[in-house]
Amino acid sequence: MDGTEATESISFTINANSYEIDLNETNATAFRAAFQPYIDSAQHNTQQATTDSQAIRECR
Template sequence: MAQKVQVLLVDDLDGSEAEETVSFGLDGSSYEIDLSSSNAKRLREELAPFIEAARKVPAKRGAAKGKAKGKQRTVLSRERSAQIRAWAQQQGKPISERGRIPKSIVDEYEAAHR
């Protein structure tokens, strides 16, 4: 039996369907948030006066750049997480909709799909 798992991005503010992931930085920390088109537009509009008055600086080199890059999730990793969550739910395993997937569940999923 074939299975098709679809990943649905959810707006982190209001729970509606998200169309994009927006990355931004503040006080030396990098952030990423999934937003609907309207909330992404609202965020950009709210930040616009500050961005217009700010100086753009080059990306940091070295450890800081590597550290921020390590936190970014690719679409592929999101799809894999969604597949693991869907599989765990089908198996009756307790798993949250968000957050880190327990290693034991990842290990079981990988063993079942070898």
């Protein structure tokens, strides 16, 4: 990302698209910190990813 050597790979999925990024320790820590408030507010989903919210799925 910034030209430094990566020390780990982070995989993540958003909007049904999966990504993997190689980061050094500093950037990996910053990445996790940036997402943590959203993770804390989210529900863990072990089902197939969908773009519909729970409220939309319940209306179907």
